Amino acid sequence: MPPHLIERWAARHAVDAARRLAEAEDLADAVAQEITPDNTLDTYTKSWRVWQRFCRSTGLPEREGSRGALVAFVAWMLREGQQNGTGYAPSSASTHLAAAVVGLRERGVKVSGDDQAEARAALEGLAVQLLQAGERRGRGQAVGADVDGLGAVARACPDTLTGDGDKALVLTGFHYASRSQDPAGLITGDVTVHPRGLVVAVLTGKTKHSVRNAKIRYADNPEICPVRAWTGYRTRLVAEQGERWADPSTPAFVGIDRWGHVTGGMGPDSVTRAIMRISTRAGVPIAWTGHSLRIGLASTARRKGRDGIAIADQSRWARHSRSMLGYMQIDDGWDDNAAAGLT
Structure with a gap:
């Protein structure tokens, strides 16, 4: 819980009320953790690791979600983001972008909707360029049983x-x-x-x-x-x-x-x-x-x-x-x- 938030509540509602509000916030976090599916939590964890690798690779600060950082993240994922140095499929990059934004916000980083939208537009445009170049990535749709x-x-x-x-x-x-x-x-x-x-x-x-x-x-x-x-x-x-x-x-x-x-x-x-x-x-x-x-x-x-x-x-x-x-x-x-x- 950020100390400045507790101090603001204390100034507005007194210390006891601020403490109870902080406990309610902790409870809300625990409930959110409990009801989030395990596979979603796993995706968030994996995507945050991808974001961390990107930041180490580019020298950008980990806790900064600016327009430029997000667009650079998208370009990096499509170019070389996988552990083996190859690029992700656009669908995987899209998942990592969304989850990385969640991870940034959970860590108190402000990420505007406009900046995220611009990164997504960049992703879509770069994905079109891949198709135009004849490059198709990803496994495609699974075969159906018959x-x-x-x-x-x-x-x-x-x-x-x-x-x-x-x-x-x-x-x-x-x-x-x-x-x-x-x-x-x-x-x-x-x-x-x-x-x-x-x-x-x-x-x-x-x-x-x-x-x-x-x-x-x-x-x-x-x-x-x-x-x-x-x-x-x-x-x-x-x-x-x-x-x-x-x-x-x-x-x-x-x-x-x-x-x-x-x-x-x-x-x-x-x-x-x-x-x-x-x-x-x-x-x-x-x-x-x-x-x-x-x-x-x-x-x-x-x-x-x-x-x-x-x-x-x-x-x-x-x-x-x-x-x-x-x-x-x-x-x-x-x-x-x-x-x-x-x-």
């Missing part, structure tokens, strides 16, 4: 508890368009068996959270049915690992080591690694990532003629979300072509 891939995954899963868990993770995740953090956050009580399928209570929203019940129906093809995969996996988990895993408070998906021992609940990173491992074992042409199931639901549903609002509701996107529209990938642009049949 029905053929789901079948290959189901056939490649061994007849073990690990195999059953892998199958349930992928098949259920595809049908509610999961991000890697979604299955990691589920507990057993979040998944309810219904006469027509499953109801999965998924925490939705990156900043403003709510719970949405995604409904997953029985599939016509038993081989890739998410409901059968889930019930088979959970039945086997309880049979082999004990009744305690039937408790609604236990993790919905668990990690299992090479000896068949449960290691605990899965985190987002372990879910991403599992999906890559599962898809590689199945021999899909390009290994899936933690976002492939989410992309796959949107693009597959779109190709099968599902309404965009229905896709958004199932997937927990805002209706008419730009991200969702981007995920509705069109394979070759011929079947779903806005210009087709107009003349």
Whole structure:
């Protein structure tokens, strides 16, 4: 707490009130820390380290967020900002810029909106120059899962508890368009068996959270049915690992080591690694990532003629979300072509 702020409060409200206001500020900071997602805090930490490397490299003061410093930061990131001396992709540079501004403000540095906007405009302009020069950076959009891939995954899963868990993770995740953090956050009580399928209570929203019940129906093809995969996996988990895993408070998906021992609940990173491992074992042409199931639901549903609002509701996107529209990938642009049949 800055001493000058406490002194101002004391002069205005007396010492006891100033002390209570300072304690309230500390509480507010603690609450903000508690409700900020771990991955967001991790991004802030990494981006501040990037800012510190920039300042050491250029000799600029670390706690100064002037227009020139921010624009220089952007140019440095695109030119040589990575640890190996190569430039960042514009999307990564954008993330680091935003997080570095947060870090500066948290440390009491004044950063004006105009200065930040000018740095962002510089970033966009430099990114266009990279494209014009034929340079494309970044991994691009992850490949989406598809029905053929789901079948290959189901056939490649061994007849073990690990195999059953892998199958349930992928098949259920595809049908509610999961991000890697979604299955990691589920507990057993979040998944309810219904006469027509499953109801999965998924925490939705990156900043403003709510719970949405995604409904997953029985599939016509038993081989890739998410409901059968889930019930088979959970039945086997309880049979082999004990009744305690039937408790609604236990993790919905668990990690299992090479000896068949449960290691605990899965985190987002372990879910991403599992999906890559599962898809590689199945021999899909390009290994899936933690976002492939989410992309796959949107693009597959779109190709099968599902309404965009229905896709958004199932997937927990805002209706008419730009991200969702981007995920509705069109394979070759011929079947779903806005210009087709107009003349």
